[in-house]
Amino acid sequence: xxxxxxxxxALEGITVLEVGDSRAEFAGLLLRSLxxxxxxxxxxxxxxxxxxGPFTTPEPHPEHSLCFSRYNLGKKSVALDIxxxxxxxxxxxxxxxxxxxLDSGEALxxxxxxxxxxxxxxxxxxxxxxxxxxxxxxxxxxxxxxxxLTHLALGGVMMSCGYDSQPDGTYDTPPIAPAMWQAxxxxxxxxxxxxxxxxxFREMTGExxxxxxxxxxxxxxxxxxxxxxxxxxxxxxxxxxxxxAAESRSRPxxxxxxxxxxxxxFMFWGGKERRVxxxxxxEAGIEHDLNSDAYKELAEKSPSKAGAHFSAMIDRLCENMTxxxxxxxxxxxxxxxxxxxxxxxxxxxxxFKARGxxxxxxxxxxxxxxxxxVSVGTDxxxxxxxxxxxxxxxxxxxxxxxxxxxxxxxxxxxxxxxxAI
Amino acid sequence: MAENANMKRRPLxxxxxxxxxxxxxxxxxxxxxxxxxxxxxxxxxxxxxxxxLLRMVxxxxxxxxxxxxxxxGLFNNINPGKYGVTLNLSLPQGxxxxxxxxxxxxxxxxxxxxxxxxxxxxGYENLREINPKLIYMQIxxxxxxxxxxGYLSVGPTAQALSGLTHMSGLPEPMPPAGWGYxxxxxxxxxxxxxLVLAALMKRRRTGNGCYIDVSQTEVGIITSGTATxxxxxxGKHTPRRGNRAGVANWAPHGAYxxxxxxxxxxxxxxxDAQWTSLVEEMGKPVWASDARFAxxxxxxxxEDDLDSKIAEFTRDQDRYELxxxxxxxxxxxxxxxxxxxxxxxxxQLKARGYFVPLPHNEIGMWPIENFPAKFESMRVExxxxxxxxxxxxxxxxxxxxxxxxxxxPKEIATLQEEWVI
Numbered sequence: 001x002x003x004x005x006x007x008x009x010a011l012e013g014i015t016v017l018e019v020g021d022s023r024a025e026f027a028g029l030l031l032r033s034l035x036x037x038x039x040x041x042x043x044x045x046x047x048x049x050x051x052x053g054p055f056t057t058p059e060p061h062p063e064h065s066l067c068f069s070r071y072n073l074g075k076k077s078v079a080l081d082i083x084x085x086x087x088x089x090x091x092x093x094x095x096x097x098x099x100x101x102l103d104s105g106e107a108l109x110x111x112x113x114x115x116x117x118x119x120x121x122x123x124x125x126x127x128x129x130x131x132x133x134x135x136x137x138x139x140x141x142x143x144x145x146x147x148x149l150t151h152l153a154l155g156g157v158m159m160s161c162g163y164d165s166q167p168d169g170t171y172d173t174p175p176i177a178p179a180m181w182q183a184x185x186x187x188x189x190x191x192x193x194x195x196x197x198x199x200x201f202r203e204m205t206g207e208x209x210x211x212x213x214x215x216x217x218x219x220x221x222x223x224x225x226x227x228x229x230x231x232x233x234x235x236x237x238x239x240x241x242x243x244x245a246a247e248s249r250s251r252p253x254x255x256x257x258x259x260x261x262x263x264x265x266f267m268f269w270g271g272k273e274r275r276v277x278x279x280x281x282x283e284a285g286i287e288h289d290l291n292s293d294a295y296k297e298l299a300e301k302s303p304s305k306a307g308a309h310f311s312a313m314i315d316r317l318c319e320n321m322t323x324x325x326x327x328x329x330x331x332x333x334x335x336x337x338x339x340x341x342x343x344x345x346x347x348x349x350x351x352f353k354a355r356g357x358x359x360x361x362x363x364x365x366x367x368x369x370x371x372x373x374v375s376v377g378t379d380x381x382x383x384x385x386x387x388x389x390x391x392x393x394x395x396x397x398x399x400x401x402x403x404x405x406x407x408x409x410x411x412x413x414x415x416x417x418x419x420a421i
Numbered sequence: 422m423a424e425n426a427n428m429k430r431r432p433l434x435x436x437x438x439x440x441x442x443x444x445x446x447x448x449x450x451x452x453x454x455x456x457x458x459x460x461x462x463x464x465x466x467x468x469x470x471x472x473x474l475l476r477m478v479x480x481x482x483x484x485x486x487x488x489x490x491x492x493x494g495l496f497n498n499i500n501p502g503k504y505g506v507t508l509n510l511s512l513p514q515g516x517x518x519x520x521x522x523x524x525x526x527x528x529x530x531x532x533x534x535x536x537x538x539x540x541x542x543x544g545y546e547n548l549r550e551i552n553p554k555l556i557y558m559q560i561x562x563x564x565x566x567x568x569x570x571g572y573l574s575v576g577p578t579a580q581a582l583s584g585l586t587h588m589s590g591l592p593e594p595m596p597p598a599g600w601g602y603x604x605x606x607x608x609x610x611x612x613x614x615x616l617v618l619a620a621l622m623k624r625r626r627t628g629n630g631c632y633i634d635v636s637q638t639e640v641g642i643i644t645s646g647t648a649t650x651x652x653x654x655x656g657k658h659t660p661r662r663g664n665r666a667g668v669a670n671w672a673p674h675g676a677y678x679x680x681x682x683x684x685x686x687x688x689x690x691x692x693d694a695q696w697t698s699l700v701e702e703m704g705k706p707v708w709a710s711d712a713r714f715a716x717x718x719x720x721x722x723x724e725d726d727l728d729s730k731i732a733e734f735t736r737d738q739d740r741y742e743l744x745x746x747x748x749x750x751x752x753x754x755x756x757x758x759x760x761x762x763x764x765x766x767x768x769q770l771k772a773r774g775y776f777v778p779l780p781h782n783e784i785g786m787w788p789i790e791n792f793p794a795k796f797e798s799m800r801v802e803x804x805x806x807x808x809x810x811x812x813x814x815x816x817x818x819x820x821x822x823x824x825x826x827x828x829x830p831k832e833i834a835t836l837q838e839e840w841v842i
Contacts, residue, residue, distance in 0.1 A: 006631060010619035034619045053668045054651045066650045067668060136795065141769035145753040149664060149674060153687035154755040156763050158676065160601035161589060171683055174676035175757050176598045177664050178589035180646030187793075189611035194794050194801075196618035197457040201432035201799050203625055209798040217775055217793030220763055224445065224602035225480075225495050230760035231788055232480035232494035237601075237760075242586070243577070245601035253577060254596055262596060264581035327582075331572045336562075338574070340597060342659050343584025343645040344652035346638075351567040357639050358649075370653050373643045376612050377635040378566045380545075384616060384633060 003359065005386035006379045011036040014199065017098040018075070019082060019113070022049040023215070024104035024132040025071035026181070027188035031100070031195065032074045033374065033385035039094070039401055040072060043081040044419070046394045047072070056366055062394055064365055069391035073361065073372065078402065079395030079421050082113075086418035093405040095120050095127070099202075100195060104132040107142045114210075121210060128198045128208040132191050136214035146215070151183035155219025160226055162239035164249070175239060186222050187215040251311050254340070261323035262340035265314055265330075274310060276333045277317060283329075286320045288313050347371045356383035361390045395421070429800035431458020436621065438528040439464060439519075440503060443473040445603060446576070446637060447532035447560050448499045449610020454528070454617060455502035455805035456792050462821055463505045463812060464519070470537075471510060475499065476814070482784035491783040491813040501779055501789045502805020505812025506821045507842050514841045516541055521826050524551050528617055532560040535570050545632040555630040556620045558613055564636025574637060576603025583641025584659065588648060591663040608644060609637045665724060670717040672724050673699075676757055677732045679740040685757035686740040688731070688747065693717065698750035702743075703734045741766070777803050781810035818842055 014036040018028040025040075025047070032038040040047065049071060050062035057064045082091045095101060101117055103110055110131050117129045131137060134146035152158050158175035165171045191213050198209045220227075229235050229247065237245040242254030242264070255263050267273055278290035289295050290313055299306035318326060323339035330337040346352050355378050360369040375383035398421055402412050415421040436459040440451040448463075455461040465473055473496070481492040509515040520543075523529060529548065531538060538544050538559075545557045559565060562574020563582075580586045580600055590598030616633050624630060642649070647668070648659040660667070664675040664687070676685045690696050693716070700709040708714075708730055713723040720727055735743065740756040747754035756762065763770060770776065773795070776788035789810055791803050802808070807817075822828045822842065836842045 006633075007616060007619050007623065010623040012626075030615065034615075054647060054654065056654060066647045066654070070647045070650060130794075135769050136773055139769045139772040144748050144755070145751060146755070147689040147691070147753045149666075149689045150687045150753045150755040153676065153685075153757040154767075156758050156760060158685075158687070158757050159759040162598050162601065163591075163595070165683075169682075173591065173595075174664065174678070175685055176590055177676070177687070178585065178600055178604070179662065179667070180588060180644070180648060182604075182644065185644050185646075186608070186611075189608065189615065190793055192615045193453050193457075193611060193618065194792075194796075196615055196622065197432040197801070198796075198799060200618060200621055200625075201430070203622070204432075204434065205430055205798075207798050209796055211794050211796055213794040214769075214773060215793075216769060217773060217791070220770060220775065221790045221793055222604070222607045223760070224604075224607065225478075226602070226760040227763065227790060228494035228498050229480045230764050231498075232482055234761075235480070239598075239601055242597055242599045243601070244603070254599070256596075262581075262587075264577055264586060264599075266575055266577045331569070334573060336573050336575050336578045338578040338581040340581045340586050340599075341584050342587055342648075342652065343642060344649045344659060346582070346584065346642055347649060347653070351563065351569040352639070352642070354567040355564055355636065355639070357636075357642060366654075370650050373639070373645065373649060376609075376639040376643055377564065377616065377633050379632050380566050380634060384635075 003386045003388055005375065005383050007034055007384045008386055009035045011199065014099045015039065015097060016100040016102055017041060017094055018102045020103045020105040020110060022047055022071070023184050024102050024188055024191060025049055026185055027132065027191040027195070028075060028102055029071050029073060030188065030192045033387065036100070038075040039078055039397070040075045040392070041078050041080050041082060041094070042394060043083070044079050044421070050394065056363060070372065072391040074387040074389050075392055076397035076401055077392035077395055078398045080398065081420050084418065084420040086415060087420035090402060090405070090407060090415060090420070092120070093407060094401070096124065097405050098127070100128045100130065102130050102132070102191070106145065107133045107135065107137060111137055118210065121208060126202060126206060126208045128195065128202065128211070130191055130195055130211040130213060132187055132213050132215065134214070135216050137212045141216070148181050148183045149177050151215055151219050152177040155183065155216055156223045156226055157182070157219060160223060160237065160239060160245040163241045165238060171239070183215060183219050187213060187218040190218045251307065255315055255318035257318045257323040257326060258320055259322040263318055263323050263326050264338050264340055265318070266336045269307060273335060276330070276335055277314060279333065280329050281313070281317050284321060286317055288316065359386055361387065363390070429798065431800045433457045433459035436460070436528065437526045438462065438530060439522055439526045441529065441531035441533065442560070443532060444475050445499055445606035446609040447530055447613070448475070449607055450558065450560065450613030450617070451503060451530050452499055452501065453610065453614035456801055456803050458800065458806065459528070460806055461503040462522070462817070463500065463503050464508045465505065465814060466507055466509050468511070482787065485783065489783065494787070497781055497784070497787060497811045498789055500811035501803050501809070502807065503812055504807060504817040504821060505815060506818050507815035509841050510541055512841055514836070514839070516543060518826070518841065519543065520551055523548050523555060525825060526552065526555065527621070528556045528558065530558045530560070530613065530617070534573060535561050535565045549630065553630060554624060554628065556617055556624065557630070557632045558617050558635065559633065560609055560613055560635045560637065562637045564639060565634040576606040576637070579605045579637040579641055583638045584645050584648060585641045588645065588659060588661060590661045592661050597661065605637050605641050609635060609640045612640050670721040672717070672720040673727050673731050675728055677735040679735050679738050679743065684740050686735055686738070686743055687755050687757055689753045691753070695752045696720065698752050699747065702746055702750055779804045779810040782813045782816060815842070
């Protein structure tokens with residue numbers, strides 16, 4: 001599949017200046033996927049994510065971080081230490097060419113730059129600024145030091161994720177933070193909604209905006225029924241293994257399969273599901289009694305016991321088939337089940353291949369390409385987003401971008417002497 | 422607020438969205454568009470195929486008729502700021518009215534099962550004939566194009582297939598914990614909104630609408646971080662790591678029990694200075710000076726023992742007090758909050774106006790979770806154009822059919838008698 005994508009030119013002509021630490025790198029990535037020219041301003045040591053693994057080489061190296069390359073595809077890199085007084089004018093000139101400034105980090109760092117941005121907005125009211133900080137730019141927790149883990153804790157996600165309690169309601173396992181920077185994903189997705197709304201607003205009014213986004217609030221909005229359950233019922237929901245947290249214990253969804261994997265057997269516990277499970281078991285030659293008079297009688301006399309028996313039959317089905325076999329057979333008959341896959345198993349899945357979910361990005365240091373997930377949709381034929389190149393080397397575009405911002409060779413050289421680039 | 426909010430303009434002023442979505446993923450998309458000022462019109466009907474089951478889901482506002490379709494707290498939280506009409510799409514007259522609405526709309530969002538709209542001859546190819554500028558956002562579990570077009574999915578199904586379920590939880594032999602709610606219903610809504618906003622930007626330039634087929638599972642794949650890349654690099658499947666860091670030698674890094682039932686604190690140590698601060702807060706216990714905990718590498722290598730020791734210390738501590746003391750020492754720590762904590766104890770959410778009280782026609786005034794950012798120029802309100810919570814069933818039939826479509830009161834009455842609206 002080519003790198004063509006239906007929305008990869010949606011933000012054509014928009015220049016985004018991305019500064020700060022790595023918290024908003026995913027927002028920059030999404031904006032780039034929609035066609036914006038995203039200029040990542042890094043200090044001379046490189047973005048924080050360049051120093052986070054996994055690395056493509058045995059020893060950590062800022063040019064070989066998969067964390068960096070994952071979140072910075074297609075961006076330009078300018079190595080400019082904006083904390084260096086000598087870089088101030090260069091930063092201002094870059095900003096004059098920008099439509100959007102996306103800044104992330106601890107509030108204390110961002111607040112000091114926010115005043116600058118407000119000055120620039122007075123001179124250029126079309127400028128859109130979005131700050132992404134742990135708690136926003138005000139409030140009593142503003143200066144707390146936060147990470148992805150502590151955000152998922154404070155924002156309520158962890159309290160809904162984990163394992164079943166003991167029969168007495170106590171837990172011997174901790175709440176779980178789902179892996180892979182999900183607090184930052186949630187915040188960045190909201191940042192991109194806010195920014196694309198602001199770009200539409202600017203088309204209509206000619207006016208930019210200053211957007212102060214709180215990661216804590218973004219995470220808090222993402223806990224589904226937990227908050228309404230407290231607001232409306234003054235009740236809490238409790239963690240359960242492999243299924244939704246709930247006020248009271250529900251039957252399992254997660255089942256071990258013949259090949260040692262798992263299936264997520266999502267159930268409404270209705271009659272149609274019983275008939276379909278019975279059909280799959282019969283076709284596979286697995287003994288069951290779900291169509292027997294004895295089972296029907298049990299269902300009438302004691303729905304709870306019948307439910308438990310049905311659940312045991314599902315276990316039996318799963319013990320006798322592989323996860324992928326069950327997934328496809330169940331889906332063919334209208335059950336909302338899926339195998340619990342490793343994420344990488346989807347790379348070779350014909351469905352996602354046909355949709356262009358993944359795109360090959362070259363890694364010269366490996367002498368080969370890796371498949372990156374790049375798109376969440378299609379127009380029926382072509383994927384929605386893609387990238388025209390991989391992540392930049394540190395400072396790869398410094399001279400090009402500073403030159404385009406009007407800095408002369410002598411000025412750029414002076415920045416180098418001042419160790420600002 | 423420096424300026425009167427009512428003097429400001431909304432970013433999606435003049436944009437009309439027809440909302441044919443149900444449950445959470447689609448409605449979350451249109452919630453964001455309503456917050457940004459679009460006129461979002463929910464189209465619903467009473468039969469099982471068209472009724473949004475979320476209207477019947479607990480928790481419900483206390484009192485009133487328990488069979489009412491207008492008392493769900495979750496529905497109210499997911500659908501504020503939208504208008505609501507009833508429309509029977511099973512009838513030809515209903516489909517004709519729907520087409521008249523489409524002719525006056527900018528965006529259609531729907532999340533029926535993949536082929537439903539085409540069976541009504543309301544697929545994109547039909548609707549673009551009526552309105553070539555229409556942006557048609559279709560959200561399904563797997564995505565409509567590809568080889569799984571007949572497969573059905575809810576949030577947990579998509580989470581399982583994408584890899585997110587597998588990645589969340591303690592290492593083998595423990596099973597996956599997964600997500601304790603439909604995370605991908607939230608995230609897919611965010612992607613839906615940002616792609617509609619990007620498509621609107623593109624339409625401003627090209628004058629053309631488009632069709633976007635979003636896959637909830639692909640949203641899960643794209644939020645799996647570096648997992649797919651690391652697996653390609655190492656040839657090993659993505660492991661589960663509980664709350665521990667997989668990308669760097671950050672330890673301790675987890676949730677630790679505190680005083681009280683199911684009360685926990687999350688602590689994330691990223692460097693030696695933070696480790697020293699934590700040791701000081703613990704009163705410099707002898708075990709902490711053990712060589713096994715002297716460096717980041719050795720702490721990581723001995724994480725089981727380290728976590729046991731930390732838990733011994735935290736077990737008698739108040740989670741909020743300890744988090745406060747650790748934050749004062751420059752350590753990222755936070756109480757693991759449940760919904761009650763966030764509603765009753767979280768001073769930051771209160772200070773930032775996170776809970777917005779909004780009226781509802783049947784259940785009165787209830788707090789709604791706000792968009793997680795502050796804006797200086799744009800009017801962004803979770804109560805949207807109508808300035809209230811979710812619509813009751815058919816609340817705005819007169820406005821939509823009378824004012825927008827220009828039907829006379831008698832015609833509206835006839836349509837009601839004929840069970841069309």
